[in-house]
Amino acid sequence: MSQMTAVLEKDVKEFLRDKVILFFTFALPIFFVLVTPLMWGDIPPEAVPPLKGGLSLTMITFMMMIAGQSNLAGSVTADRERGLYLKIISMPVTPLKEAMGRICGVVVFTLIGAFGVVMLGVAYGAQYTYELISVVESLGFFFLIAIAATGIGLIIASLIKGESAATHTGIALTLLTAFLGGMFVPYSMLPPFLQVIARIHPIPSANASIVFLLQGAEFVDYDPLILGQIGLTIGESCALFVIGLMLYSKLCWRKM
Secondary structure, three states: OHHHHHHHHHHHHHHHHOHHHHHHHHHHHHHHHHHHHHHOOOOOHHHHHHHHHHHHHHHHHHHHHHHHHHHHHHHHHHHHHOOHHHHHOOOOOOHHHHHHHHHHHHHHHHHHHHHHHHHHHHHOOOOOOOOHHHHHHHHHHHHHHHHHHHHHHHHHHHHOOOHHHHHHHHHHHHHHHHHHOOOOOOHHHOOHHHHHHHHHOHHHHHHHHHHHHHHOHHHOOOOOOOHHHHHHHHHHHHHHHHHHHHHHHHHHOOOO
């Protein structure tokens, strides 16, 4: 536990000191929360609060994607370039505990931003559903997003050398997933093949489930809570996480 805590504290402090990370992880989602409603046009006033709520939830997902896929990947590759793994590979530190410390650091860092986005959304007129069962189920889907995003981040860090390359790959993949997966564009406006991507990619699928639970079916355009899709989302998220851990322990921890 002390190993995990030490890594967690190290990563959170590094994230909070990095202005670029703060911009992409916190400032960019907040910008979207504030500016996007101004472009909605002639939407009925009664529909605006739930839409703002759905937007805030999606921006939390976006924040988790940036933190997991970009920040985590950049942090790992930066430490590898500094020779950190060559130093600790002979110490009583296991790859699993070290990786879990990094992942917990990403989660804690994201929670800081998520709290800010939710509070900003409420102040901006966002409306959420507060039924206990829906909130609990939504937390489960946020957990799936976290393990999928961090799994992808570990895969990127394991396969791509160079902090800048890994960081920008994570950012590009996040933006690509958000646009093609129907997070920034209504699902109904996507062409059929992109609707398939939105359904089978675990992160857009989990995000749609969260919005469905907390905002209602009319804000998603399809039912993401059918049993088969839930099973696919769970399976893919867990698979990405396990693959990420395996690649990380084999490729980042090997002796150069």
